[in-house]
Amino acid sequence: MTRLSSYLLPTEKQAPADAEAISHQLMVRAGLIRQLGAGLWTYLPAGWRVHRRVEQIIREEMDAIGGQEMLMPLLNPAEPWRRTGRIEIDEIFKLEDRKGTEMVLAMTHEEIVTTHVAQVVRSYRDLPQILYQIQVKERDEPRPRAGVLRTREFRMKDSYSFDRDEAGLEESYAKHIVAYDRIFERTGLEWYRVESDVGMMGGTAAHEYMAPCAAGEDEVALAPGYAANLEVASADPQPAELPAPLSQPEEVHTPGLTTVDDVARRLGVAPGAVLKAYPVIAEGRGLVLVLVRGDHRVNEVKLRNALGTQVRPATADEFARKIGPAGFIGPVGANAPIVLDDAVGDGGYVTGANRADHHLRGVEPGRDFPFERADVRAVEPGDTVGGHPIRIEKAIEVGNIFKLGTRYSSALGASFLDESGAQQLVTMGCYGIGPARIVAAAVEQYADDAGIAWPRALAPFDAELVVISRGESEERAFADRLYEELKATGLDVLYDDRDAGPGEKFADAELLGAPLRVTVGKRTLAAGELEVQLRRGRERRSVPLEGAAEAVHELWRTLP
Template sequence: MTRLSHLLLPTERQAPADAEAVSHKLMVRAGLIRQLGAGLWSWLPAGWKTHEKAVQIIREEMNAVGGQEMLMPVMLPRELWKRTGRDQIDELFKLEDRKGSELVLAMTHEEAVTTHVAQVVRSYRDLPLILYHFQTKERDEPRPRAGALRTREFIMKDAYSFDRDEEGLAVAYDRIAAAYDRIFDRTGLRWYSVESDVGMMGGSGAHEYMAPCAAGENEVALAPGYAANVEVASADAQPVDLPAPLPTPERVHTPGATTVEDVTRMLHVPAGALLKAYPVHADGRGLVLVLVRGDHRVNEIKLQNALGTTFRAAHEDEIRERIGPPGYIGPVGANVPILLDEAVADGGYVTGANDPDHHLRGVEPGRDFPFERVDVRTVEAGDTVNGHAITIEPAIEIGNIFKLGTRYSEPLGATYLDEHGKEQLVVMGSYGIGPARIVAAAIEQYADEQGISWPRALAPWDIEVIGIGKGDTPEKQAAAALYDELRAAGFDVLLDDRDAGPGEKFADAELLGLPLRLTVGKRGLEAGTAEAKIRRGLVDVDGGVPLQGAADTVKALWDTLP
């Protein structure tokens, strides 16, 4: 039996002082989680029930597409990560045992699962495979924040597909993507799938599943028929009025004008008529000058993809030695490779003159400097895709899928013999979901001023039954009988049997946010009914619920709830 008088549910009237995200505030206030250290959270009983509701939905849908559940250790030999080149990731916890053996705490399990497959898969007949587990992940997060949204330790469902070739991977990828669609539909979240960057995972393609909400730390570009993480989004830039190129660039005096704002004000031109210089030092390539419109921003993820290597911002002495004085650099006469963003249209631009206190006016790309055309800018709201303006909104990443190809099977020796006895590399995919992020996203999307408002699928209990009064009152006895009847009918029910006042009970019920609340008070008992309130919108149900034969009425009402 689940009675509030015996439940560890330490509700709070005030949110933690450092809490900014709604989910952080409410998960602590509702007694779902408690903090032990920076980025380290314990799930209390009500919170854990919700977490496991998400886990079960994920498990059912993964099993339905042929996934086989297993469990791999959190602590792994560092050697495996050295072989894939990922052991230097800053966020990876590294340690040694008492014998000096090098270990890591897994952020994800590509190395581990691929090692197992390399040991047991021999023939094409052993493929395809889909393996998954729910396991703790450790991440040396530099700035833990937002409660359960960005932590140093969390549970993730990570799945891995193993196929004979790219065609097999495409089939597995689509099958698991469809399973993800069903998972997020079943949770009751608002969500969408977007194109994303492969990041540290590597591979040839990736999608993220996003839940839009104000606390999201990702930005998503949306237009009819288009959705992409801003990290990789591309769109047609909004036009800008550009003057024609001058016959030759004109040198103009711009004392102290080292920013776009300074130059636009001094020369009376729009920011989009400037070329903003972003000098970087690329590994293996040296100094490179990146140019975008003055009203645009360089997207570092897209730039790294364009360079094909990692990079850092160039140091001032490097800039001064190779190009000119920082604040006044430009492409004309610069003896370095130049990358020009695709949004830079034909026209006459203002650029730095590579000379203190001077710029050039009327510069024409191509005529006045050579360049390589690339897409390296961050899209802006109002840009267009297929003629439709994009909007940009924050969202929480709740899942991701990657086409890994042979990124891990090659260094870890995962091969098989094909029909002709020839050795081939196993082709892989990787698929992750964070149950805690699903929980937090549900709170973010549906909470109101009173507290949480759970979707039915994720609520820790289906219904809360409240008996009014102190001691063993007739109202409490009727509430207990109603509780028993609903449990027998298959509902997961929480009974508030505490000797607290109605105001406290109602406030705690609205804070915890179960989908349906039934209250037995004196007037209702005399009329043979329990008051019924739907949590989403705090809607009173006309006539309440009869105390005799309540289960049938509640079942019909339950089917109408979000």
């Protein structure tokens, strides 16, 4: 029985003072969640119902591709994490038990599932396998924000594929794409599957599933037939307007002008005709000077991937001796290897002169300085892919899939004997989905000024029945019968039987956002029909009293 008079649904008129994201505001106001501490959230009954609906969709689609559900401990020995090198990740919670044994609170389970596979898989006949769980994760998140979008504790569906070789991994990866596409279609979200960086997971390739919305922390580059996380996106740049070439570089006095825009204005050229210098320290390589067009920005993820190592910005002291003073550095005469972005074409550019208050113009790459090429810039709106201009949208990452290869199996000894009796490493993939992020993305995408408007598949209740009556009455008796009839059709109904006014009831119903609101009152009974409101768009419909439950159910079946 789900009667609101006895249900814990503490709605609020005002959002928390620190809530900026719409999902944060409305999930608190609608009585779905409450905060315990920074990045720590409790799901109240209605909020947990939504979360469980997402989990059920995930389970059904994972089972459909042959996934086998399991459950691994949240508390892990530190040793497997040390063997893979991931024990040093700052976001991992580390602790010791009373005996001084080092432990880890898992933020993902590659190490643990691979340890088990190493123990039980012996032959090629034991492969392939797809294992998954829906389990609590812990992450020492430095900046928890936006309600349930970035937290320190969360539930995640993580699955892992184990195959004999790369061809098998391709099949498992393709199966997960099918499952994930179905999952996100069923949730009712607007979503994209985009190319992404492998990041701390390692491996050879990755994709992310993104739900566009203003609260997202990621940015997605989109064009017809193309979608990529901005971290790895590539596109053809708009051409730069370059001045006439010079036979050799010419020094010009630019006192106090250290920004691209100031230098471009002083010399009467477009910002794209200036080369922006970005000195970095590359692990294992030392000082490297990176050059991009002045109208572009360095993409640090692409730079790290291009150099094949970790990088950080160099300090003024680190580059002054080998190149020049801050604000005036350039490639000509620089005592450092130079990486030139692919978008820098042939022609004469303005660069720093490596001495204070001076720049050079007419500098030609190749003629005046050596370089290695790489795509290291962030794409910009208006760049093109296949002749189509790209647009950039903010988005929430709601899922990701990775081709891990032998990154973990080699570190943890997961191997098998092939048909010829030779020992081979297991080839792996890993695949994650954040149910809470799906919930928040749905709120973000479909909320209006009255509250949440859930997609049908995720709503905590299929319909909310509101009776406008105080005490015993004909209206309440009819609503009681209708409640039982609606449940008999298979609908999950929240019955607002509280002794409260219609304004409060309607406001709470719109805030909670069940796809349908069915109202029973004196006027509706007198008219011989019920008022039904479609939450999405707040459109009103009427159904006859006779057969009302079946009519409401049929209307619900038509909803998105």
